[in-house]
Amino acid sequence: MSETSAGRDRLRELLEAVLDEEHRTLDEMAGGAYASPFHFSRQLSRGAGEPPVAMRRRVMLERAAWQLRRGSSVTDAAFAAGYESVEGFSRAFQRAYGEPPGSVPREAGPHWLPAPNGIHFHPPMSLWIEGAPGNARPAAGEVTALLVEHDLDDTRELLELAKGVDESAYRDVRLPGHAALAFDGPEESLAQLLGHLVATKEIWLASIEGRDVPPAGDDDVPVLLERHDAVAPRWLAMVRDVDRRGAWDDRLVDALCEPPESFVLGSVLAHVLTYSAHRRLLARHLLGAGAAWPEGDPITWLRRRTGGRP
Secondary structure, three states, X not given: OOOOOOOXXXXXXXXXXXXXXXXXXXXXXXXXXXXXXXXXXXXXXXXXXXOHHHHHHHHXXXXXXXXXXXXXXXXXXXXXXXXXXXXXXXXXXXXXXXOOHHHOOOOOOOOOOOOOOXXXXXXXXXEEEOXXXXXXXXXXXXXXXXXXXXXXXXXXXHHHHHOOOOHHHHHOOOOOOOOOOHHHXXXXXXXXXXXXXXXXXXXXXXXXXXXXXXXXXXXXXXXXHHHHHHHHHHHHHHHHHHHHHOOOOOEEEEOOOOOOEXXXXXXXXXXXXXXXXXXXXXXXXXXXXXXXXXXXXXXXXXXXXXXXXX
């Protein structure tokens, strides 16, 4: 279940065949993977420790439990999970969760069932793959914490500095043709750089927390400050929680991507920090007076926080 050196995401291909909405039988799953049912079932059982039909049934029940907690009717959840009758769904749900689906509280709560492979439904339309116990990639402890907190504080400082910039300097194209990441769009102005600094965390956090992707927000400086102040404590809390659980090797499979992609949580954090540093340096350059060293340097930032101590 590892990614191959040829650039293929084997995890994605495996899960896509098993969990495709149209693949409700073993024959359909195997057909989607261009394999015979016998070889497909043997490969999945050997690699994932769970037969494909059992894996699909369990993950669909997890999705049904999440839907019920969000207010779905038992009937809608049953048919969405692929059951032909509400009675059959209710019996399967009772066996799995120890309670009938009609008694599930209409509120957030755990929906994962025990799994031999760590593969679980993750809302709204994604999957979560737990890393192997004892194999979590370390967060480098205090160093990672400092990088994350410095990124958040420095972003806020840049937004405060941008309050003093006139509208033309804020929105005019000053870096023609620049785009750090093609899928994020152009970053030719100070407004676009600061907007991406905030939006990146909002979007990734929505995926990790299982929320809907937030709509594009206003990039006026006062609004960006409000959005940053809202997402910053949640982002920091997420990092601390993943680090506490040693879950940096967990994977999120984002089914909203086309095709679906899997992301290791540790690589997501490294990605955000890398491109955030790039954008912050460019924003300081465009801010002019606020760009002089040592402003923005983690060394001087930490000295200020610790009262001048090195």
